[in-house]
Amino acid sequence: MVYGLFFGDSITYGEYDGVFGGWVDILKRYALQKFHEGNGDELILFNLGIGGETTEGLLKRMPAELSARNSSDGNLVFISYGANDLAIKDGVQVVDPGKFKNNIITAVQQARQFSSDIYLVSILPVSKNIDGVVTGSGKLRSNEEVIAYNEILKSIAADYSLGYIDFYSALIRDKEILLSADGVHPNEKGYGMMAEVAIPIIERYI
Template identity: 70%
Template sequence: MKYGLFFGDSITYGEYDGVFGGWVDILKRYALQKYNEGSNELILFNLGIGGETTEGLVRRISHEMEARNSAEGNWVFIGYGANDLAIKEGVQAVEPEQFKSNILLAVHQAKQYAEDIYLISILPVAEKTDGVQTASGKWRTMAEVVKYNQILRSIAAENDLHYLDFYSGFVDDKEVLLSKDGVHPNEKGYGIMAEMAIPIIEKYL
């Protein structure tokens, strides 16, 4: 069997989805259904941690992958940026150059175990949240989302990685696909993410 490892923050974890458990959990159920119908077995690990930035990712990715290393092959999703670009008390959690460095380091570590690596775009924020301080004291802007996504897209292109563009799937309908906080998807949004990712899953079935 092959392993799929999903690294990320609360959007990978599936926060704010009380119905389906988030896009990764939807994919886990899909893979199990296909296995029961006769497809290859895929084991998907949701390794999302709420609030995590790429600083946390580089500290744990090699340990997580060593502990979940399938002899038949591994593939990895890396979904970060929404917390990295957030500003609190005038300080950005992880500035663009450090974000780029962290992603490159994580990719280097992942390549020691994984045959395929997917970088995931950052989702847009709702209009009411764009540049507005939230209850947590953080604020995010669409301009920063675009900037950090360009970093991810460039890394993917320059390192022969896959780029999963959830941003484009959300941006025109973000007001109906994001939850009340304007940052996390709602159940419908997570469903859209799963639909976009299913063709990737099917390649390994």
């Protein structure tokens, strides 16, 4: 059986989705259903999202997580970060663009020891209500920074021949109805749309 490892923050974890549990959990159920229907090989998906995590936290735990979930039949690795890295708190960016790029490259190099199927996942747009505004959490996010950090992810994906999952483009047009009240996390509809984008990718391995 092939393992799929989803590294990320609260959006990977599925926060604010009390119905489906987020996009990764939707994919987990989909893969399991396909297997039980006799429509493919077994694909076990692990949701390794941690709320609030940045690429700094990822690098600390990634080697252990990869070693603990290493399938002899192969692994898929999904890396979904940036929403917390790009945030500005107390006037300072949590992880600046240069450090973010280096961290993602390091994570890719770690993942390559276990997998040749690696996907970088785009950062979602934020709602107009919080674009450039300091929220109750004390963090400021802007769509300008989201676009800039997504360009970093796209360039790394191109340079290292990785997959790139463009959730940003899928949600940008209707973001005001696909994001939850906090303007950062998707709601059930948003997570459902993300799963629709990702299902064709995991179907390649079922």
